[in-house]
Amino acid sequence: MTGGLPVSVSGLCVTGAGGRVLLSVSSLALPPGALVGVRGPSGAGKSTLLYALAGLIAARGRVCWGDTDIMPLSAEKRARFRAGNIGMIFQDFLLFEELGAGDNAALSALFLPRAQRRELRARADARLSALGLGNHAGRSVASFSGGERQRVAIARAMASGAPVLLADEPTASLDRGTADRLTADLIGLVRGNGTTLVVVTHDARLIDRMDRVLTIADGALVSDEAAPHGLE
Numbered sequence: 091m092t093g094g095l096p097v098s099v100s101g102l103c104v105t106g107a108g109g110r111v112l113l114s115v116s117s118l119a120l121p122p123g124a125l126v127g128v129r130g131p132s133g134a135g136k137s138t139l140l141y142a143l144a145g146l147i148a149a150r151g152r153v154c155w156g157d158t159d160i161m162p163l164s165a166e167k168r169a170r171f172r173a174g175n176i177g178m179i180f181q182d183f184l185l186f187e188e189l190g191a192g193d194n195a196a197l198s199a200l201f202l203p204r205a206q207r208r209e210l211r212a213r214a215d216a217r218l219s220a221l222g223l224g225n226h227a228g229r230s231v232a233s234f235s236g237g238e239r240q241r242v243a244i245a246r247a248m249a250s251g252a253p254v255l256l257a258d259e260p261t262a263s264l265d266r267g268t269a270d271r272l273t274a275d276l277i278g279l280v281r282g283n284g285t286t287l288v289v290v291t292h293d294a295r296l297i298d299r300m301d302r303v304l305t306i307a308d309g310a311l312v313s314d315e316a317a318p319h320g321l322e
């Protein structure tokens with residue numbers, strides 16, 4: 091892992107059916123290794139921002155990770171950039187029930203040349219261990235609790251060694267204690283690796299651990315605050 095990437099966004103606009111503006115961000119710049127929380131009311135456009143940053147939805151404007159503007163890239167080049175640079179934790183985990191934790195965490199090895207698979211598998215196992223699941227790598231995730239599943243999703247997102255991690259509600263549906271432990275583990279891992287983290291969350295305690303907090307309302311970036319400890 092070589093540390094995070096900076097992100098800069100300008101003139102970003104995502105529209106939905108009938109041209110309705112779902113998200114509009116005129117300008118945003120985040121330094122490498124920043125831990126950034128995104129909050130706001132339901133339906134405000136938070137997940138839309140995450141998906142636009144990942145280049146997973148159609149949008150206008152510029153989204154640069156480091157020196158690379160991902161917007162003009164072909165779908166294939168964008169997917170390749172994403173695979174090498176962006177780890178994603180989706181709201182519903184997207185795990186394969188029939189596979190073990192280790193196989194789920196190392197899933198992206200399927201898309202790598204054989205020579206690099208062993209390395210990715212080792213990193214996936216190391217992430218699982220760091221998240222307290224080292225002894226459960228062979229167990230099918232079908233029998234995992236919500237907190238354990240979320241840890242597998244984090245291990246998978248970080249196994250590729252991507253310098254950027256995008257997470258959508260990583261503590262949703264977890265009890266307070268589990269959410270707090272997961273938050274501590276996630277932040278420890280991300281800070282230790284210098285990864286840039288952008289996390290959408292309604293969890294005030296997770297927000298409170300971020301360096302920076304963006305508030306989205308009605309499809310617009312309405313505030314961008316540094317180190318807002320004690321908010322909400």
Ligand SMILES: Nc1ncnc2c1ncn2[C@@H]1O[C@H](COP(=O)(O)OP(=O)(O)OP(=O)(O)O)[C@@H](O)[C@H]1O
Pocket residue numbers: 106107112130131132133134135136137138139
């Ligand atoms: N593919 C789509 N096509 C049309 N509209 C969409 C699409 N995806 C999302 N939207 C709309 O865009 C708006 C923003 O959705 P988004 O999921 O980004 O909100 P959110 O802030 O993440 O909400 P929540 O906190 O409830 O997850 C909503 O009105 C939603 O219905």
